[in-house]
Amino acid sequence: MQFIDLAAQYQHLKTKIDTRIQAVLDHGHYIMGPEVQELEDKLADYVGVKHAITCANGTDALTLVMMVLNIQPGDAVFCPTFTFFATAEVVAFEGATPVFVDSDENTFNICPVDLETQIQKVIAEGKLTPKAIIAVDLFGLPANYPELQKIADKYNLKLVEDAAQGFGGEINGKRAGSFGDIATTSFFPAKPLGCYGDGGAIFTNNDEYAALLKSLRVHGKGKDKYDNIRIGMNSRLDTIQAAVLIEKLAEFPTEMVSRNVAAEKYQAELQGTYKTPVVPEGYVSSWAQYTLQCDDRDAAMARYKAQGIPTMIYYGTCMHEQTAFKDLGYQLGDFPVAERLARSVFSLPMHGYLPK
């Protein structure tokens, strides 16, 4: 059994994907070919936003957002400590300071109560300027955006949705990628919607942000790429990856149904043995991971291994425990819920082609 069976998905979509890739090979517009715009239109439609702007990967998507929001040294950006490194890395990359926040033990997502505590702490200390919140849709479940938006409004902070894992999730029918001021996703192959290499996208309803992003992703271009009106980066989605994603996006709603059927099956079998993931009323998860909690996870993982079932740990180290962030001065015990999660979580195979 595979943890994520990309080969089964490819076999299912082979003719369509091969045809799409061949079309790119035939027209030869490998950079910003017509498939890129076609995909962006379809992504915006699916997510329910005005603009989808693709780029080279999910980390660049977040970096481009930091640039659009003008995040600078001296700024504080609040993000969960229990996440993938990129969420916090992009903040530090701009010279700003990631300020970590504890997690909700049921949803794995940023805890709104601790978020407000951390914001007030930064204000009281008076050293950093609070600028933005990056919330993460961890393991596919959208963060608590109704509460987070209230906090963002109260403290005049920008709200960014890191939907790298959340693409396909929903809150009361509103799709992941449409929350906050601006959102990002990743098309890394293992993500709910993945391509055959690196890829990413940014979603927003803000026309000004969209125009700026289209310039920033091509060396700060003005009227063309040899007219450079600002410092940007080279972060475009390859046309071949866009072609693959067009076909995978068409199949995505069906895969979302299969992923949710698989999650329900896990839930029925495993509740009582492990702490199973909680999906609050009105929420839909895209199940980027199906993640259990167990005090003796080594033994649990060994039992699965003996049955030929692969398991993974996402994530065994919180951001405040990472060597790269040691200068921020955090200590063990600062975020008790996230630390407990990092010691007890493990994930089971999850994809749209699991045996029924």
Ligand SMILES: Cc1ncc(COP(=O)(O)O)c(C=O)c1O
């Ligand atoms: C929460 C989160 N943010 C950002 C990223 C970065 O995406 P990428 O690997 O495409 O750069 C990932 C991907 O692993 C992620 O899981």
